[in-house]
Amino acid sequence: MPTTCRAPPTGDHHDRRAPAPRPPAVAPVPAARGRRRGGAAPRLRRERRPGLGPRPRGAVRSRPALRARRGGGAGRALKPIRLAWNATAICTAAAPLAKERGLFARHGLDVEFVNFGGSTEALLEAIATGKADAGIGMALRWLKPLEQGFDVKITAGLHGGCLRLLAAKSAGITDIAGLKGKTIAISDHASPAKNFFGLLLAQAGIDPESGVEWRQYPADLLNLAVEKGEAQALADSDPRTWIWLKDPRFAEVATNLSGSYASRTCCVVAVRGSLIRNDRAAAAALTRAVLEAGHRVHQDPEDAARIFSGYGGKGSVEDLAAMLRSQEHGDRPVGGDLKAQLVLYGEELKQVNVLKRTTDTAKFAERVYADVLS
Known part of the structure; x- marks a missing residue:
């Protein structure tokens, strides 16, 4: 049966949202420079969380902040994860929403954003070699580099169209x-x-x-x-x-929001292969948190737009919310449904000489996809 992820269960906390103050605008983090010929993979820039500056001495943390630090109230230490994304791409709005609304912390993760604007090959190499643990990007940009054998696995589709x-x-x-x-x-x-x-x-x-x-x-x-x-x-x-x-x-x-592509995923979540093999629980937690955030983007695009704007997103909050409503954030395919879409993309990319004509797209989809949610 095709599988589409629609709002993974999150319990009562899913509907109890913290107040949504508009984050202050901050300058976007400079993109990492591309890899020099013959050199090591580029160092990625660590992105600071938008905030209000240093907390005054003696100030008390809010309850949500305390819960986040403690892992959603479970008393467990949070697992550090570095997530690569493009802070100018509105279609990745689920990432900052997951951070600001505590979804990462609820799943036991302390996620550090790595804002990346270099080549896709350099990004995937950075994930494969441990300079980042996972990333969010566009399927049609990632499939060709993944054909070359990077140890990075797609774990979910995030939305359609952009x-x-x-x-x-x-x-x-x-x-x-x-x-x-x-x-x-x-x-x-x-x-x-x-x-x-x-x-x-x-x-x-x-x-x-x-x-x-x-x-x-x-x-x-x-x-x-x-x-x-x-x-x-x-x-x-x-x-x-x-x-x-x-x-x-x-x-x-x-x-890509019309015709047969209206229900086809556009952006995907991908995780380093070694993280999946050595800490499957962390890979699953990250994937679930991003999928839950995608559901919230679908339910409340205005809140997602306000948060994304605070990370340097271009456009007014009203325009950003309208963009999110125009995209298909209601469908987030995983499992057999996502693999079937990857096969379709593979066959189409072979026709325009992006993928090799000899590539077995069914085997290719099996190789680049990892089921971390079952």
């Missing part, structure tokens, strides 16, 4: 077929947006390599490339695409 392809209204592009012969601005040639919309081009009978031109620009300047006429369309992810779509000069041509 990729959009926008076109200048003046270009007259209204569907995927209208992109033939056009230039599409992207942030990099291994981006999930290029991979996904390349799939849609192939399905429309357009060669994704020769039928369009993919032109690389800095991520924050993709809209300017279209405005200047250097490209007729752009492909990227929220929050940037959501914000650009508010510009009346742009129209949405396609997204």
Whole structure:
């Protein structure tokens, strides 16, 4: 039977939320630099929790803080875990929510965020070699590096949708077929947006390599490339695409929230293989906490948006909440359902020459997925 995780049970505590003060805005943590040729994997930046600064001498900790330190009131020491994520990606809002609402602590974890903006290969190497214990990222960016054999296992899908392809209204592009012969601005040639919309081009009978031109620009300047006429369309992810779509000069041509992809997971949770083998309970606790946080994002996107904004998220709280509502945070696949989706992605990525044509996608899905919840 396909398995989809919907709100893992959390007991009475699940519905007793602490008050949700808006965290103060902080500057995003600088991204880690990429790996130098021939050198060691990059050192990841440890991210400080947004807060109110040093506590005055003699101040008393709040009850939630005391419970978190004690492991949710169970009197146990918390297990330190380093979780790599991208603090600018709204679709990872479950991570800071899990931290700020005490879900990690409730599962016995003391989670330290590692804000990572380097290459996916460097991130996966950092997880595989113990510089981080787990990470949250986009399936269409991770599957190719995982094919190369990193000791990192996907344990859950987190949500569906966050990729959009926008076109200048003046270009007259209204569907995927209208992109033939056009230039599409992207942030990099291994981006999930290029991979996904390349799939849609192939399905429309357009060669994704020769039928369009993919032109690389800095991520924050993709809209300017279209405005200047250097490209007729752009492909990227929220929050940037959501914000650009508010510009009346742009129209949405396609997204991974429609058609057969509406129920397909977009972002995934992945854990270092050695952690799963040596401390399966910790891997399971982390996965459950993130899934529970994903359920809360689905139930209360405004609260998730306020928390994410405090970690440097771009856009107003209202816009961030609207983005979260537009994404599919209600489905968080695990087990056979998630493996089936990984097989589908694998077959599609083979068709556009991202994965090797010789890859056995069923065996590939078995290798890169780990069931830590059964």
